Amino acid sequence: MSNDIESQLRAALRPVAPSEEFSQRLAANVASQHSTAHKSRRSGARLHPLAWWFSATLAASLVLAVGVHQHLQQQRLQQSGLEARREVIEALRVTSQKLNLAYEAVKSQSTSLTDEGNSV
């Protein structure tokens, strides 16, 4: 008999069926899980383009907002730079006028002193 162990094992190890009750429960559970998963996959597939468009629109809006903000900030900087330039030019112009006046005053004073010396 020991030489026949392989055929004994083959005969003894034939697949056995589970109980009918378990078999029915298994089929029901697996099918139920399967249809739930299938439905969620299908709704996921329907939602996918919507989600994609939503993300794309959101990203585009963000890029636009950042661009506009940067543009406005640059404009503000440019304007304040021009204003400062105008103020500097005005200050230089006023200074130049004052210097001219001072120069004229000094010049006229020195001319009158020379004339007085000549007359003496």
Place this chain on the structure above:
Amino acid sequence: MNDDSDALDEQLSKARRGERTALTLLVQAHQRSVYSLALRMLGTRDLAEDLTQEVFMQMNGNLRTIESNRHLGFWLRQVTSNRAIDQLRRRARVQMTSLDEETQLFSAEEASDPLLQRHLQALLADLSPPARAVLLLRYQEDLDPVEIARTLEMPLNTVKSHLKRSLQIMREKTAAMQPMRCEGSSYE
């Protein structure tokens, strides 16, 4: 056989598209193999039913990656064996079953010697989990050593040595049982 396989390939395609009836047919076609493997690996009906359910639930999530009915059979045997080996490694030793359940580990259709069947069951339970899986895939699922090596992701030589060693142990212990049975029968 090929017609059956083609029909099940078609059921697999239908199950992938979400047809419940097709999935039920696939479960029915493979449940004996999965349940028997789980039962003989784990030793009790409750654990075997739990494992069978887990394996088929896992199959649901993997249907897209399964190419054919043949591939499904391979996949189910692989997952069942690996999960059973993992469970057994977590336990020190298989919890022995009640006498009522013992007979269910072996084929009820085979009206062979019940004493020998019980003896074979005890020998099977004494084997290490990987050796038990190798023996079951060989004699229950009728896989050759190359297929067993692929299923268990084990070197071919390891499979061969498990088979050789397990059969040797079984032969020796079954031979040792013979005189006892003869003695027993002499009292009848």
